[in-house]
Amino acid sequence: MNLARKTMNAPALAAVYEHAWRPTLFYLASGRTTGDDRRDAVDTLRLDGEQKVLDLACGPGNFTRHLSDHLTGDGYVTGLDYSEPMLAKAAADNSGPRVGYVRGDARTLPFADGTFDAVCCFGALYLIPDPITATREMIRVLAPGGRIAITTSYRDDNLFGRATTLAASISGLRLFDRDTFPRLFAESGLTEIHQRVHRFMQYVDATKA
Numbered sequence: 001m002n003l004a005r006k007t008m009n010a011p012a013l014a015a016v017y018e019h020a021w022r023p024t025l026f027y028l029a030s031g032r033t034t035g036d037d038r039r040d041a042v043d044t045l046r047l048d049g050e051q052k053v054l055d056l057a058c059g060p061g062n063f064t065r066h067l068s069d070h071l072t073g074d075g076y077v078t079g080l081d082y083s084e085p086m087l088a089k090a091a092a093d094n095s096g097p098r099v100g101y102v103r104g105d106a107r108t109l110p111f112a113d114g115t116f117d118a119v120c121c122f123g124a125l126y127l128i129p130d131p132i133t134a135t136r137e138m139i140r141v142l143a144p145g146g147r148i149a150i151t152t153s154y155r156d157d158n159l160f161g162r163a164t165t166l167a168a169s170i171s172g173l174r175l176f177d178r179d180t181f182p183r184l185f186a187e188s189g190l191t192e193i194h195q196r197v198h199r200f201m202q203y204v205d206a207t208k209a
C-alpha cells in the first residue's frame with residue numbers, strides 16, 4: 001500500500017478531512033472553496049428530483065449528504081468508499097433520510113448496469129490504483145441519459161508538468177493530462193463533454209447517450 005492510500009485509511013485523517021484537510025488542500029490546488037465545488041456538483045449532475053445518485057470514493061460523506069439535500073421523494077445518494085474510518089465518519093456526521101453508505105472498491109462496483117441517474121467521483125481518481133477501470137465502472141452503472149462528473153488532478157504537458165508528475169507518483173498520487181478523461185468519455189459514447197481546469201485540478205462532466 002502506498003503512502004497516499006495509507007493516509008486515506010488513517011482514522012486521524014478521517015477526523016480532520018471534511019473541515020480542515022480538504023478545504024485547505026483543494027483551495028491551494030484549485031483556488032476554489034468546498035462551497036464552490038458543492039454548488040458545481042449539484043449543477044453539473046443536474047440534481048432536482050428523485051434521482052438515484054452514486055458518490056464514488058465518498059470519503060466522510062462531505063459531498064454525499066449535500067447532494068442528497070437537493071433530492072426529493074424517492075431520490076437517494078449512495079456513497080461508496082474503501083476506507084472503514086472514512087465510512088465511520090460519514091455515518092456519524094453525514095447521515096440523512098436520502099443517504100446510504102457502502103464499503104466497496106471503485107474498480108469493481110457492486111451494482112447492475114444502468115443503476116444510477118447520476119454518478120460522481122470527486123478528489124479520488126488520482127488515488128485509485130486503476131483509475132481508468134474505475135471510470136469505466138462509473139459509466140457502466142450510469143443509466144442512459146444520466147450525468148457523470150469527476151474532479152481530479154491536472155498537469156500541463158510541459159517540463160514542469162512532467163516533473164510534478166514524477167514527484168507526485170513517489171507518494172502514490174497520479175496527475176492526469178488534459179486529454180485522458182474527455183477522450184475516454186468520448187470513446188465510451190458520452191456526449192455533452194465539458195472540461196474546466198483550475199490550477200492543478202480538472203473538472204469533467206458528460207451525459208450518457
Ligand SMILES: C[S@@+](CC[C@H](N)C(=O)[O-])C[C@H]1O[C@@H](n2cnc3c(N)ncnc32)[C@H](O)[C@@H]1O
Binds near residue numbers: 022056059062082106
Ligand atoms: C480525498 S478522499 C475524497 C472524498 C470526497 N469525494 C471529496 O471530494 O472530498 C479520497 C477517497 O477515495 C477513497 N478511495 C481510494 N481508493 C479507492 C478505491 N479503490 N475504491 C473506493 N474508494 C477508494 C479513499 O478511501 C478516500 O476516502
